Amino acid sequence: MPAVGTNVPRKDSTEKVTGTARYVDDLVFPGMLHARTIRSTIPRGRIRDVRLSFDRAGFTIIDHRDVTGRNVVALIEDDQPLLAEREIRHVAEPILLLAHEDLDTLRRARVDIDYEPLEPLFDPTRSTQLLKDLRIVKGDVEQALAGAEVVVEGEYRTGHQEQLYIEPNGVIAVPENGGVTVHGSLQCPFYVHKALRIALGLPDDRIRVVQTETGGGFGGKEEYPSVIAAHAALLALKAKRPVKLIYDRLEDMLATTKRHPSIVRHRTGVTRDGRLVAMDIEVLMDGGAYVTLSPVVLSRGAIHAAGPYRCDHVRIEARAVGTNTPPNGAFRGFGAPQTQFAVEVQMERIAEALSMDPARLRELNALRPGDTTATGQRVEADCSALQVLQQAVERSDFHGKRERYAGTNRGIGLSLFFHGAGFTGSGEVKLASRAALCTTERGVRILVGSAEIGQGTRTMHAQIVADSLGIPYEDVETGLPDTSNVPDSGPTVASRTCMVVGGILQRCASDLRERIGDMHPREHFTKHGATVVTKEYEPPHGIAWDDDTYRGDAYATYAWACDVAEVEMDPDTYEIRPIHFTAVQDIGKAIHPVLVAGQIEGGTAQGIGYALIEEVVMREGAMANAQMTNYLVPTTLDTPTMDVVIVETPSHHGPFGAKGVGEMPIDGPAPAIVNAIRHLGLDIRQIPATPERIAEAACVSA
Amino acid sequence: MRLRVNGRDWEVDAPPMARLLDVLRVQCELPGTKEGCGEGECGACTVLVDGEPVCSCLVPVAHADGAEVTTIEGLGGDHRLQRAFAEHGAAQCGICTPGMIMAALALPSSPSLDDVRVALAGNICRCTGYHAIYRAILRA
Numbered sequence: 067m068p069a070v071g072t073n074v075p076r077k078d079s080t081e082k083v084t085g086t087a088r089y090v091d092d093l094v095f096p097g098m099l100h101a102r103t104i105r106s107t108i109p110r111g112r113i114r115d116v117r118l119s120f121d122r123a124g125f126t127i128i129d130h131r132d133v134t135g136r137n138v139v140a141l142i143e144d145d146q147p148l149l150a151e152r153e154i155r156h157v158a159e160p161i162l163l164l165a166h167e168d169l170d171t172l173r174r175a176r177v178d179i180d181y182e183p184l185e186p187l188f189d190p191t192r193s194t195q196l197l198k199d200l201r202i203v204k205g206d207v208e209q210a211l212a213g214a215e216v217v218v219e220g221e222y223r224t225g226h227q228e229q230l231y232i233e234p235n236g237v238i239a240v241p242e243n244g245g246v247t248v249h250g251s252l253q254c255p256f257y258v259h260k261a262l263r264i265a266l267g268l269p270d271d272r273i274r275v276v277q278t279e280t281g282g283g284f285g286g287k288e289e290y291p292s293v294i295a296a297h298a299a300l301l302a303l304k305a306k307r308p309v310k311l312i313y314d315r316l317e318d319m320l321a322t323t324k325r326h327p328s329i330v331r332h333r334t335g336v337t338r339d340g341r342l343v344a345m346d347i348e349v350l351m352d353g354g355a356y357v358t359l360s361p362v363v364l365s366r367g368a369i370h371a372a373g374p375y376r377c378d379h380v381r382i383e384a385r386a387v388g389t390n391t392p393p394n395g396a397f398r399g400f401g402a403p404q405t406q407f408a409v410e411v412q413m414e415r416i417a418e419a420l421s422m423d424p425a426r427l428r429e430l431n432a433l434r435p436g437d438t439t440a441t442g443q444r445v446e447a448d449c450s451a452l453q454v455l456q457q458a459v460e461r462s463d464f465h466g467k468r469e470r471y472a473g474t475n476r477g478i479g480l481s482l483f484f485h486g487a488g489f490t491g492s493g494e495v496k497l498a499s500r501a502a503l504c505t506t507e508r509g510v511r512i513l514v515g516s517a518e519i520g521q522g523t524r525t526m527h528a529q530i531v532a533d534s535l536g537i538p539y540e541d542v543e544t545g546l547p548d549t550s551n552v553p554d555s556g557p558t559v560a561s562r563t564c565m566v567v568g569g570i571l572q573r574c575a576s577d578l579r580e581r582i583g584d585m586h587p588r589e590h591f592t593k594h595g596a597t598v599v600t601k602e603y604e605p606p607h608g609i610a611w612d613d614d615t616y617r618g619d620a621y622a623t624y625a626w627a628c629d630v631a632e633v634e635m636d637p638d639t640y641e642i643r644p645i646h647f648t649a650v651q652d653i654g655k656a657i658h659p660v661l662v663a664g665q666i667e668g669g670t671a672q673g674i675g676y677a678l679i680e681e682v683v684m685r686e687g688a689m690a691n692a693q694m695t696n697y698l699v700p701t702t703l704d705t706p707t708m709d710v711v712i713v714e715t716p717s718h719h720g721p722f723g724a725k726g727v728g729e730m731p732i733d734g735p736a737p738a739i740v741n742a743i744r745h746l747g748l749d750i751r752q753i754p755a756t757p758e759r760i761a762e763a764a765c766v767s768a
Numbered sequence: 769m770r771l772r773v774n775g776r777d778w779e780v781d782a783p784p785m786a787r788l789l790d791v792l793r794v795q796c797e798l799p800g801t802k803e804g805c806g807e808g809e810c811g812a813c814t815v816l817v818d819g820e821p822v823c824s825c826l827v828p829v830a831h832a833d834g835a836e837v838t839t840i841e842g843l844g845g846d847h848r849l850q851r852a853f854a855e856h857g858a859a860q861c862g863i864c865t866p867g868m869i870m871a872a873l874a875l876p877s878s879p880s881l882d883d884v885r886v887a888l889a890g891n892i893c894r895c896t897g898y899h900a901i902y903r904a905i906l907r908a
Contacts (some may be wrong), residue, residue, distance in 0.1 A: 079854035084841075233804065281864075282894050328811050693805070694810055703886070
């Protein structure tokens, strides 16, 4: 019986429902010390003096002078120190590391730091520190705008968003084999491996990174674990004992990365009958104090900034700049939720300016197969923007409700969006990911560096391998990635784990099938011992990208979706309550429909939080509400009913036609909700749309 | 202090203000109960004390003296809620799952969707958007 397309039991469900799955904080090593990070309390300045006001007996203490390799967090740029030397660029910057076997003694240790404060900068529009800029040009925008019958302008703003995985960041570093093994909650074991090699100055084979069961990531455990892993490893190597470093919620929220705030400006030229003739877009993202992943977040944001629309004249100018807040980084969607919020609210305002039905405006302009995107990529037969739009409109009774809700405290709005699967541009070629299969006494074992972070990596990969080999799903073994025995499959990010890594596994399976003939891999193992097949990523034919001009095929393919949000406003408190959501999402092929629905429902809930309640309050460069008491995420009572429709227009780029599914669901809810609020007569251009912002808009419109 | 945890008696040697969560995880060696926030907001540490769901991060162990405590480990592995959570994809990353299941145990039989939403309002799940959890509980 085929496994693909069916709801086989998750590989990890028994452990997770019985409480036997082991997360990093559940692990105990003999002689283990606990660790703590001493952080800056000012946003910008210089360290004058560090005084340890405690009895040092039993403590291991590390500062920048103890870094045995290079004092950098090795990522895109080497600008971020693991431990501050003299200069402080943000609140909560790590300065000193302490370890002790007794947690209470550790917590009581007092460190006093004197600073020479400098004037911090928090406003990205005033920043002169350019982290990355890029330009996408198609046609001649100025000329097209000059000739446009109607021009609509607008500025849209989005705030920080905290990933809020329920398991905070944490690792345990264990000195062994002349090097160190780090066990941790993480998405990208090989990113951590590289960062450790550079921080510790140790050869590759002395460093081992093992993922522990991971209690959520959403991008928040993409690059940050490199920092915490290096900290724990430095302590462990100095103490010659295992060191556990687990953040509590407050520290995690205060110190770790968040979604980049954005300011996006649109100037759009249209004909009176609603055809887009020119889109002029400026994107500004606040990267915070260090570069981290800002260049690539900006890149994905810019490529998605014109939305899933056909337009001959497009100019997108995008910049990421530095400020004195903790660095921002990866979060599900990776720049695309910010820019698609802007373009979808802009589309709604264009419809309003033309007195046109918003669904009709999108229908006229939605990309069709054969059309080109802003980067000039010709979309293929799997482009289903129009179909998902029409299906969502029909299914939600958009037009009927739009009429019925008019003049009440209810509103309905929609958003049309897309999401490229895999690394941007030439990223996958540079990554050159590998995956492997190994025959075992049970059947076959999957060897990948891809992490299970809740999304179902193990299960989905096993389904692909089972069907590609023609063996039962139960005969496919999976495990936690351990860099000492799996190949580097690239990071678990960018909606690439199914389409890209799953695709490599499919090729491993067909190669293995050729080698073992008709035999079950188990039988082959019994007769001939273990056989290992390793394959590397092969770029699909006919895909071309130019990094210098930002022209060409930005992604192998895109997934397409339309969300319809229905909301109700409380006229006394100005709270907006989402009451129903329709999400029609074309992801090529649902390898496991229950897992896919889980991604769509979960991503939609996060998007609802982003739209309405998740507000990071920054005061003097520090998150003032770094607690779950006052940083609110949707609870059961804030999450509306959802009608999820999975559409399957297969892509020849992914295994069994599958594309990426993890990120797209968070791109659509915010604009759909804000457009539903617009239906109530309230002009909102900034999220989260808190009661305060709604009240303000209501005063203006009254 | 004396606790009865999952049917077994424990003589606990801990300061009275020690968190029940830590006593369960460290002394009783029952790490199935998770810490998500340490401030009673996320519900990941939910256990039953004399049948009532509580956030064990907020309960000083002295308050549980003489009480009957049930953790996820106390359900064995084949409870109807555990099977339903597995079947309906209600556990994604799994960190909130033990607390969710413990909170759901306190529901009346044949609960309505509204009963479920209210009973779980103190348990945060960041992965599922809750719908798979509702499906699991309503069909368990």
